[in-house]
Amino acid sequence: MASTGADKIGEDAQAKPESITKNELPDRSDVPDEAGANGELSKNAAKKAAKRDKQAADKASKSKDKPIGTAEAKLPTSKAAKKKTEDTPLIGIDVAKEEDFSGWYQQVLTKGDMLDYYDVSGCYILKPASYFIWEQVQEWFNIKIKKMGVKNCAFPLFVSEDVLNREKAHIEGFAAEVAWVTHAGKTKLDKKIAIRPTSETVMYPYYAKWIRSHRDLPLKLNQWNSVVRWEFKNPQPFLRTREFLWQEGHTAHLTETEADKEVLEILEHYAGVYEQLLAVPVIRGRKTEKEKFAGGLYTTTVEGYIPSTGRGIQGGTSHCLGQNFSKMFGITVEDPSAQPGEKKEPLFVWQNSWGLSTRVIGVMVMIHGDNRGLVLPPRVAELQTIIVPVGITKSTTSDERNGLYKEIEGLVEILRAAGIRAEADFRDKPPGWKFNDWEQRGVPLRLEFGTKESRGHFVTASRRDIVGKDGKGKSEMPITELKTAVPALLETMQKDLYDRADEKFKSHVKKITSWNDFVPALNDKNVCLIAHCLTEQCEDEIKDMSARTAEEQSGEAQDAKAPSMGAKSLCIPFDQPDGVEKGVTSCTNPNCMNKAEQWCLFGRSY
């Protein structure tokens, strides 16, 4: 993982306002969770849970409307139940990541307080814990693009039908998903108006107006906004939603070379968001013709990998649009190479567009989370370190307890001064309950502090990212070293999270040279590098064949969430292994008569 100084933990955090104060620590002791809060979930229990949900929602809404927040929430199906603690039950994740990944994902998000379901299908509420992560991404990415001369701006949400339809190949890619506004109040609009699915056609008529001279180039604008794509496929929080937050950059250049250069710079920043902030490894590459952006010239991408399902996931795309849009919208400049008096044809500008969405959060959760809940990389965690008082018993005097609390407040101050986002948990709950609560929320580091620690002038540190009861993730830290040891440990955790995910990804990228090995490799949760001809027809065939073969081999769908899913191309990695000899090596698809062009990464995907 590349590491820049600016990203180190504990360097800039100090300047930021601390948004959590101890009085605001949320207390969810009496919040029964929506989906399957109680232990054993037989069919009966599931029914009961559904009934209880409905009652709760009815209470809340006091109406006969659809219950709020349960629109798409599925009941967990795993039998891995957890016992309630006697005192104050904290309802943990009660499905195993390995057994019911989809149910697990949903619970991790809702119980980790990242997200809630919304009563308009396919839309979700980003709660502060997840929005904070998005703010970190924004801050980081803004610095990178502003250095490149990109400026932020805001174009309208709406686009007229005429303008939307102007670029044919482009709109074909989106037409079925466009949401249309037809009325305002009770008044029918003269012409229906679309909500932007992306802003190429929103912005480019103005690029045509603003760009008159080569001296107006490059024009580099970016927006942080939300777009709407009314997909009818099964929605999934962060990964496939009808409205989503993203940034979309749109730039215009005089030359192809400049455009090409920027495409890769942006892609590298996207990789940086994953690798440096979210501790998620990605593969950089180019999309095939079949998978490129509708209307563009070529698309570059960072591709991630979800080990639990063995599926690839598109992480962010940086497109070179070529001159397609500039020709359609008439974005031209006079040729600067023309001599005085010489008449030359005007030049169509070269354009790029690039986007990264809140999907990054979903990928991060899927990769790092475990059966205790979220695991947040320290650099993006709103709360990086929680200090929990321990060892307070009935025989502890209130003076002793107050003394301990005061010491803990001092520790919080030390950490904050070192630039760490730290809090103390003084709630009236047993330590075990608190441990579980913070683990569920993914807080990277827990420091325990009791009379033993007080006497020995140390804290007991417990890493969230290392699971196990053997104390592997536990260590003792002298208080005198706190201000350097905690930032260092958080950095170590950040690196370890990345390294573990990277090792997993690498071990699941299989170089396949014989078609017979292809589907078995997919079934073993791999993504596959194959020598490929890069034609669309062959890709379609591979998708068909891999879907069918999967069914034949197993007699049933391999992945409950993706029945008989075929493999599609994820990208043509920039980093090409040896072995494809142009004009010699055959395409791996046995029915394909073409020669292979390059190694192409195929996989089941989101």
Next chain:
Amino acid sequence: MASTGADKIGEDAQAKPESITKNELPDRSDVPDEAGANGELSKNAAKKAAKRDKQAADKASKSKDKPIGTAEAKLPTSKAAKKKTEDTPLIGIDVAKEEDFSGWYQQVLTKGDMLDYYDVSGCYILKPASYFIWEQVQEWFNIKIKKMGVKNCAFPLFVSEDVLNREKAHIEGFAAEVAWVTHAGKTKLDKKIAIRPTSETVMYPYYAKWIRSHRDLPLKLNQWNSVVRWEFKNPQPFLRTREFLWQEGHTAHLTETEADKEVLEILEHYAGVYEQLLAVPVIRGRKTEKEKFAGGLYTTTVEGYIPSTGRGIQGGTSHCLGQNFSKMFGITVEDPSAQPGEKKEPLFVWQNSWGLSTRVIGVMVMIHGDNRGLVLPPRVAELQTIIVPVGITKSTTSDERNGLYKEIEGLVEILRAAGIRAEADFRDKPPGWKFNDWEQRGVPLRLEFGTKESRGHFVTASRRDIVGKDGKGKSEMPITELKTAVPALLETMQKDLYDRADEKFKSHVKKITSWNDFVPALNDKNVCLIAHCLTEQCEDEIKDMSARTAEEQSGEAQDAKAPSMGAKSLCIPFDQPDGVEKGVTSCTNPNCMNKAEQWCLFGRSY
């Protein structure tokens, strides 16, 4: 003007990336402006300009669609024309602020590169120059609210009809303006879905779900988003737009006292945005029952004043919603005062909501701008200081010129190191053209540097905010003092801008005790403090009477943009003058039989 350390110029700018580099300085030498670019604007010229606009737009759009960017742009009507410079014409503002305020406002925004018109009526493009200001507001306000424990989040853009309609008084205030989505692609939706006009009803069903115990309180969430209100009144950039960017805070509290306290804290931050960032004075007060937020308990407001029209303008509102919404949405907690075993009625929470929009930018432009263009307060200006080389003639050798440029680059470095957002303008244009260009864009400080300055080790500084050819705004600054003198001068300008606007506002708030003086005072561009009964009926009467009287007195409408506009209540200022004796003083409306309650500020308004 209150001033906090954090807001001082030159303190934090250094940490920010510089987004302008000299290669990206836009060159608009050959950009004819859309509306009335050429000099004399007779009716004929206006027609010609319109024709040229259409041709330009057709060229750009290559279609028969509505010309882009001219949807609502009005042609200027003033005769105050400016001569083109011989070399490269820079088309300045060609209507006077005093003569055609509306035309002036439009030109200042478009020629100052703040905004462009969009082909969906009532929607506008916020270009980087204005969006940067919004980013400054966001950054400043985020720090303030995060200190208060408010957290940012994101709720969906959409709201179902059932939920939207749940709070009757509230929805009545918005129903006519709600945009409805009825189709996705070619598919008709089962139920139409609204785009949020504000998020009370979007969020509160979830508050009901999330808040179960008094320990979940206070809940303080904020969103930076856009909302849609499909107004049919004449739209105006920043001031009345169908989609606008804003923040909306929504908080829930256990007690009325806590809610009340927060309402005022937020209002003070709104005042801070105006006073400390935008150098705009505001009056803090409470809205009357007639003007309060639909469905809320009471509304507090900061009210601004536009000297050119003599109209008041609502600047930002902080509402206490009381328990109205919590009763409607069932947001309750158990009474924490209940003894163990005791059964008490659950408590409905107290709620606030508060919003501030990009309207702030429009107010700032209207107040500070002049006939040369924008005047930006230094704290929010993207570019605070521009350095322009001067005194280069045909006899200047290229070595001399390069030496000068190198010195200027050094000056830029000095300023940036001092935290100033500074640039040099090395474009191939005459200095006078550059001066006009940067003045039009409102850059606060221009530094001129030529051989004279080089020899004397100083720069010639020229303030944007002080108009006049007498050199009043000009001074010489030794280079050795640049790094302290420039930040200090910018701070002085910030303060002077505020002070001048404040003086103007104060001199136009008239305390009126006789009804006969009321309308003449309005006609003299004042807002009026009157002793008032605060009843809705009386307010309606005053609006009617002041409109009628205005027409009677003048024989025509006083304000072309607001024919026969009556006065409405702006606020009940917190700062009450003496003179209203409850139960004794009569209401100022001669037809009203009530006694006056308080001094209330009335005015024509936006």
